[in-house]
Amino acid sequence: MSPSQPLLSPDSSAVSMQHQWLPFTPNREFKDDPRLFGSARDQYFYDLDGRPVLDAGSGLFTTPAGHCRREIADAVHAQLLELDFTPSFLRAHPKSFELSNRLVELLPAGMDKLFFVSSGSEAVDTAMKICLAYQRARGATGRSMFVSRERAYHGVNFGGVALSGMVNNRRAYGNVVHGVVHMRDTWMEENRFQVGQPQHGRERADDLLRLIQLHGAENIAACFVEPIAGSTGVLVPPPGYLERLREICTAHGILLVFDEVICGFGRTGRPFAAQSFGVTPDLITMAKALTNGAIPMAAVAVGRHVHDTIVDTAPDGAIEFFHGYTWSAHPVSCAAALAALDIYRDEKLFERAHAMSGYFLEQVATLRELPVVTDIRGYGMIAGVDIQSDGVPGRRGHLLQKQLFDAGVHLKTTGDCAILSPQFIFEREHIDKTVDIVRSTLASFEA
Template sequence: MNDQLDAYWMPFTANRQFKQAPRLISRAEGMHFWTPEGRKVLDGVAGLWCVNAGHARPKIVEAIRAQAAEMDFAPPFNMGHPKQFELAERLVKLTPPGLSKVFYTNSGSESVDTALKIALAYHRVRGEGQRTRLIGRERGYHGVNFGGISVGGMVANRKMFGAMLAGVDHIRHTHDTRNLFTRGQPEHGADLADDLERLVALHDASTIAAVIVEPVAGSTGVLIPPKGYLERLRAICDKHGILLIFDEVITGFGRLGSPFAATHFGVTPDLMTVAKGLTNGCVPMGAVFASQKIHDAFMTGPEHLIEFFHGYTYSGHPLACAAALGTLDTYADEGLLTRGAKMAATFENVVHSLRDHPNVIDVRNIGLVGGIELKPIDGQPGKRAFSVFLDCWEKGVLIRTTGDTIALSPPLIIENQHIDQIIGTISDALKRAA
């Protein structure tokens, strides 16, 4: 093992394997990374679902540089700086009507825990403090803080960490083998939302605070919501007074060809978490969008007292706000929040061209998100996809794998030749791995 690599314990990484054959990147611009040796690598995953506008965008770079020189930090409690308020006003112009309040965090994981706390506290301040139960979904991913892994449903992220939050339950996931090789939203499975009624019958609605789902599940392997599923989930929550939380850390800011998945599907949640594309991945930042009704429920009692005892040292950090404003300018200049809709048909056709390749057992897509699921090697789950990942890396394309699913989420500036290169490289790797 290289001694210069020894001190760093890497996240979500096979550390021993990596340090025997490091994959280092040292520069990025546009659609590409470069290795320290100068090898060019096409970014097929927008960094980690976050660099939606591509790398090293001038307005974002300059906004961060200028802000660092002007003011490096401002205390967020009982103080504010202008960019926090400017950014919030611009963000709520993009959200679905009704989501008119913004609470800043520093990551998707923090956004999820913040939304869960808002949901619990909301019921408390309005006199229904017995609503303490939180409902997640099997195969859900909501970051890695204790709240997120509790409502999450990915076993490897949960099994090592004890009992987690009490009073959490899960509805069924939406993967249905009747929908294999569907293009876009699947036909079958709207009735899976009715699983929430099962938990209402078990626990009683009066004990349930909120349900949290990803509109499109990303890290579990790109699961697209069946037609009518999100609408039915919204209706059941309304019927029982349960808050609906959308985790849009991955789907937010243009990934589906609309500003948000809530916009895309025409279903508005009560709370919505974002991060990643908020700053184009340049400075860590997240946010929770809340409805006016939820916010106003807290605005009672003496005006000099804190209404919600929650926040972070770096909430609305000046550099993060500057990066986010530069990101929104870049999205607006190039129409990136809707560009995915223009590229979606091409992307869909090329991704589905892999359906007859060796060991491909499903292909899923929506907007500029693609999932290619591979048949696992007996007794070695995840190894087949990981071998394809390594092969593509050596051939100059960065993809992401989760289990035995290849996940694609390229920057929204992608052109046809980039799509062809990504899919062509995966095609060749699948054939070599057979």
């Protein structure tokens, strides 16, 4: 599509493109050669000409139940006509409590308190504050440090950027918030081309012990990890790795936080990756698929022991946790989330994801035959395919996602890694089509 076309262009009087500043986008390049969606339905986006683009990225890990679900649209419409907004400061509405109850049914036992926010980035920063509040409430006022990992992504607010371990996310803003140290990530050369949990790397969990020995456990509030590091390219934990982190955190009074903004709501075949890997953290952040991507919403699930320590030690009549957002537990977002949870339950989409994952990973693994492919990793319904750099990190990956769009597939790339995270309503034919298009597109890249 040329930017001079009248539907949407930098200079058109119909709809101008010159005023919006797009996130995570080379804006000048995009406006010279824009790629636009005009509509969506089920497994597909459609461009402005009505050409279908298979959504192999579930939007942005957001939309596993497929696009434009009537059930969610109807719930949002009804809610807007009944109660369009209420503050959550000193007020509430019934659907927020209903949603809390529904989420507790999905969460690991004991994680039964929910704090609602509007994005994954807000959820991470909120979780950081909860960790600090907990440590102070129990008298451990010196615990103000956080441990995260290299190649981690925890959103774009200042706290999450400090936790993040991807250089381009940290380069400009990562040092504004101090007191964050990083463990190694779990990628290892000897684990290349292993799908499922890789064989090697459990011992890297002991990096946490090394940091405790360096900084003192009495100074560390919490350890944040993505069970599967998603946005960096799908780094799956080896067996025993998360278990060892849990063991070390428990022994040293450090809270363990799972960032499940990507992993949550069935991506690993269970409601949360905590259940897939059999490890219960103290807090879980969630977002994206909470509303099937229809309305912005996120939440922090908090273990009862953490919540009760904060609330029970506060004076009577005092605000126990001095934090919140205008849009916390927005009634329309709650309505959308409840409708999405109904779809996941009634259509057994988490179970469907679990059943489909074997075939999905088998098909993605066939891409290793391509000379340009340097590694493949995956678990459940998410996989990462690394391609050989052309000497400028990320340039080939950026070109790949544009060429895939033109060929009829949408997915996310990070650097030189293609991340496939298909919708749970995909049939085998959609997986086959996705892999075939990825294969034919990659075949044009020189190794």
